[in-house]
Amino acid sequence: MESQNYKNHRKFYPPHHFIYLPLLMVLQVFGIFKIFNDESHELIWILFSAVVFLILYLAVMVRQHYAIGLQNRIVRLEFRQRYFEIFQLRSDEVESKLTFDQIAALRFAYDDEFKELLYEALHENIKGDEIKRSIKKWRADHHRI
Numbered sequence: 001m002e003s004q005n006y007k008n009h010r011k012f013y014p015p016h017h018f019i020y021l022p023l024l025m026v027l028q029v030f031g032i033f034k035i036f037n038d039e040s041h042e043l044i045w046i047l048f049s050a051v052v053f054l055i056l057y058l059a060v061m062v063r064q065h066y067a068i069g070l071q072n073r074i075v076r077l078e079f080r081q082r083y084f085e086i087f088q089l090r091s092d093e094v095e096s097k098l099t100f101d102q103i104a105a106l107r108f109a110y111d112d113e114f115k116e117l118l119y120e121a122l123h124e125n126i127k128g129d130e131i132k133r134s135i136k137k138w139r140a141d142h143h144r145i
Contacts, residue, residue, distance in 0.1 A: 004140030006132050009108070011144045016063065024056040071144065072100060079103045086111055094122065101128030109135045 002008065012018070031049035035042055076095070083091035095103065102121045105128035109117050113135055120126050126134070 003138075004142065005138045006108075006135070009132075009138075009141070009144075016059075020059065021056070024052060024059065027052045028056060072104075075104050075107060076100070078107060082107075082114070086115065094118070097122055099128065102126075102131060104128055105131035107141065108132060108139050110137055110139050113137065 028049060031045050031052055034045040035049060038045060079095065080091045083089070083094065098121055106114055106117055106121065109131070117126075117131050117134060120134075121131060
């Protein structure tokens, strides 16, 4: 398996991202094309395009909503556990000062860098993407949704 880093840490689900969604987008473009080129059935093509759009919208939003919601809860839980293991303290106060973007970015840093980047996130308010870019030794996460 390829070593994970900032440039390749995003994950795709091929059937969804490269087959289902592109197919729906092609159908959407086709439906819009037919609206303007098949005047005798214009209303049918408008309805077709509206239905395809709703399916496309729901496919993206429902999948993302559940997966991201669950993943975000787990990322926060991992942060709390890791903070406790490193500092032997509860993370409630620290966690409330961080954005989710910062918390998610910190998980890619090993413990020594975690401490430094956490300090910077709290005191210099660096953003999550900046935290990721600052990581010298990337701690891979191959279990992302």
